[in-house]
Amino acid sequence: MLSQRGRRKADEPLRPDLDFLSQASENPYAPDNTTGAIALCIAENLLQWDAMRDKLQAIARDQPWPEWMAAYTQLGGAPDFREAVAGFVSRHIAGQPLAADHFCGSAGATAVVEVSAMCLGDAGDYAVFPAPAYQAYLPDIQNKAGLLRHDITHYARPFGPEEHPLSLRELDTARETLGTRFRMLVLTQPDNPTGAIYGEAQLREIAEWCIRHQIHLIVNEIYALSRFDRQTAGLEHTAPFVSFLPYLEQRDSPYLHWWYSFSKDFGISGFRVGLLYSRNETFRQAYGNYNAPHQISNPTQWLLARLLEDDAWVTAFQERNARLLTAAYRTVTDALDELKVPYTPARGSLFVWADFSGYLPERNREAAEALWAAIFTETGVLLTAPGGLGQPEAGWFRIVYSGVSTAALAEAMRRLSQFLNVRRGSAT
Ligand SMILES: Cc1ncc(COP(=O)(O)O)c(C=O)c1O
Structure with a gap:
């Protein structure tokens, strides 16, 4: 029915975490659903969407097309x-x-x-x-x-x-x-x-x-x-x-x-x-x-x-963006510091790149995937799937801190810390 490349592509999902992502989107964290899933896997920045939406709506409404x-x-x-x-x-x-x-x-x-x-x-x-x-x-x-x-x-x-x-x-x-x-x-x-x-x-x-x-x-x-x-x-x-x-x-x-x-x-x-x-x-x-x-x-x-x-608006938006990103980055790195999980000190972007290999029974890809899946199934926190970024050592995970609210991010780090502390406790 399809071309050869079409057939190949039908079995090649764009990302390996799509199944978990759709599960997460069925029951997302919200102020009235604080046990819901929290996806920290997609490189998005939704921290100022409310302000952006108001601004764009006003332009579309007030200015002649x-x-x-x-x-x-x-x-x-x-x-x-x-x-x-x-x-x-x-x-x-x-x-x-x-x-x-x-x-x-x-x-x-x-x-x-x-x-x-x-x-x-x-x-x-x-x-x-x-x-x-x-x-x-x-x-x-x-x-x-x-x-x-x-x-x-x-x-x-x-x-x-x-x-x-x-x-x-x-x-x-x-x-x-x-x-x-x-x-x-x-x-x-x-x-x-x-x-x-x-x-x-x-x-x-x-x-x-x-x-x-x-x-x-x-x-x-x-x-x-x-x-x-x-x-x-x-x-x-x-x-x-x-x-x-x-x-x-x-x-x-x-x-x-x-x-x-x-x-x-x-x-x-x-x-x-x-x-x-x-x-x-x-x-x-x-x-x-x-x-x-x-x-x-x-x-x-x-x-x-x-x-x-509207350069004044753009400047104010970007200044606020830097403040919000810094606070979100700190929420993640403070929790990792406490857990003694190493990470590369970022100079920008939306990510913390962290080494969870201390929680792997063996340092290989299968163990990293099992840990990633366990974090999601047991805590509802979805990190970017390991593999695919070309990392040489198993156990490095990417955490995106800008796609969810401040409250959701704090809750995600609380759950992650609890999960890892239990793992560490059972390993010693
Ligand atoms: C380094 C890099 N390049 C390109 C893209 C794609 O961005 P866009 O949404 O503009 O297609 C991304 C998105 O994550 C990215 O991280």
Whole structure:
């Protein structure tokens, strides 16, 4: 009945936790259902949805809808939207002016990754990722473009509050292994799942290495504004996040590109808005020509453009976001500190990357999956399924702290602590 690939895909769920997730959604935690399930597995930020909803509703109600909303628009995004996006990214992320026509928009970063892979590599070529890394990079580069994922794997443990451990030596080794099939390197900062960032000099060095070897470097800054309040998080003495965009601008190379999305920093993953920024005109042309099935709907582009124009509102939203993320991060790390569970100190993002291997009878994948399943069935707390992120050692789990209310997160950590204390007690 289906194509061969359609048949294969029918048995390949997008995520391994879908069954548990649907169970969790049947009985979610709520103020009047405090024993309900709490999902801490999806990379979402719903902490300010109420404020966002009020703002978007007011725009849609009060501002006149333009003629262009009902018609087809440019493949890389409506000019009005690209102007607004360029202003926002310039002010809030790059810190310097950027050209609106160097941006292309697609329906979420998922589509941006897929269309970029179509343009930058051929089937059988490799995209390289420092791992652990975002799980869905694999289907996004592979489903249509046919690229393969090569991980440069790092043990999570040595990650400190300093920069990401990726080194040029490791890139050389990957190049020796993959040869000219090494077509693109993707860095995510702040990182999913570790929360790490890259140093400014480190990014320059990596960029120069890529240009020298004619490899495309893409820095995915989808969590650029999902940062902490540096003082409250005790990060005053660490180097701050520095966007890759100023160097990309200054270096002006056809091999340097940047990705973004409104899913995380604005907490509107359902709106499906992602961005590419590149100074490579041929890439942007190819991108637009592949982008027809991935365009952002015009009403969404219009709504976002009006939102971004209200810069005072956006600034206040992002400042509050940093405070809420810092508090939620602390709720999780305080509980882990108490349990003596190690974790990588995050510099941003929506995650705590924690090592629960002390609770495994044996350090292997089966034991990690059994622990993950037991946490859900016994406490109703659903963590991101282990495996798939490219973690080298079993027992590391990702905890998302921004997709549920403050009360739900506190309750989840209380249940998790109780569960782990019982496990520890029965093991000794
Ligand atoms: C690193 C990274 N890239 C891309 C995406 C996809 O985002 P979007 O919702 O914009 O498709 C995610 C979502 O979790 C992500 O973490």
